[in-house]
Amino acid sequence: MSLYRPLLVLVAAAVAPGIAATQAPTVVRTGVYFESYSFGQGLAFKRISEFTIPVGITQRVGQRLVIDVATAYASATTDQPGGTTIEHSGFVDTDVRATVSAIPGRLLLNFVGTLPTGVATVSDTTIPLFGATATDLLAFTTPSFGAGGAVSTGFASAFRMGSNWAIGAGGSYRASGSYVPVRGGNTLAPGSEIRGRLGIEGPFGEGKYLRGALVYTATADNDIGGGRQSAIGDRLLVYAAASLPLGSAHLSIYGWDMHRLRARSYNDSATIAVPRGNVFALGARLERALSPRVTLVPLLEFRHELTGPTEKMELLGYMLRGGADLRYRLSDRATGVLHAQLAVGTIQDEGVRASVIGPRIGALIEWSR
Secondary structure, three states, X not given: OOOHHXXXXXXXXXXXXXXXXXXXXXXXXXXXEEEEEEEOOOOOOOEEEEEEXXXXXXXXXXXXXXXXXXXXXXXXXXXXXXXXXXXXXXXXXXXXXXXXXXXXXXXXXXXXXXXXXXXXXXXXXXXXXXXXXXXXXXXXXXXXXXXXXXXXXXXXXXXXXXXXXXXXXXXXXXXXXXXXXXXXXOOEEOOOEEEEEEEEEEEEOOOEEXXXXXXXXXXXXXXXXXXXXXEOOOEEEEEEEEEEEEOOEEEEEEEEEEEEOOOOOOOOOXXXXXXXXXXXXXXXXXXXXXXXXXXXXXXXXXXEEEEEOOOOOXXXXXXXXXXXXXXXXXXXOEEEEEEEEEEEEEEEEOOEEXXXXXXXXXXXXXXXX
């Protein structure tokens, strides 16, 4: 396989997440995931739980076109200290993607349509639940349940650098449809988004491989009605991963840091600005074949998040997540994966610091032909 192909897919997935790397004509994926976090005293929630059934289909059409369809059914619940429970269940928005190999091995074009099959409008009592599941620190499988739909387009390209290394670049533009997020409230007109990425990858040493990427995202202000807008600052994400042999196993070490800048219009009295933030993650995965059919993948990740409107951001929390994946080749066409993880850490809100602990378990099956 050309060195360009994996880098093209890596860059394309960053500018339009969800692009598949499969070579099979047809791939179907589905599964079940359950995750639940319990919090110590002093926070607005005692427990947040989420159950997700993802469904995805990838279809290759000829040699240059790949079509992906992905959606999910999700159910989320939060228990509050006073005994109140907030619940939401239903399908999320559906992504339909087309990836075109305009110049094989050199240039990919992608087009994404997000269909508003999820629930975009909810009561004001449900908003705290949606905010909690969208937290980067907790990293729920389903962080968003629906909006007004969107369309995006982008490109990814890769070129050789030296004899074994390659560099890649990509960009995308996304325009989202208007919707009413809160029942009885104003219409929200989301701002457009531009994303750009640079990537590099190649071998180093004996059997070792390095990947690195830089992603920059800028989003225009959202019109929330009544002459007001909400704004989020530009985001800069730096990512690096190294893979290397370790005896009969294979070790992968990765890290990324996402820095959210201050919104450009933060000092405008008509603007509700998302505060500055920073999310850092460092993790490792050890892939070891137990038999020709079974592979065990222990994993460990540390995640840390800061936020705040001032020059010195404050701790939002940190999490240490450990667990393992067990991959089993059911047949020449089907593979099953079992996930089991446990996360422990601390979360802070308005000066109150509380412990957090919770499992994530799941099962996934992928069939191809």
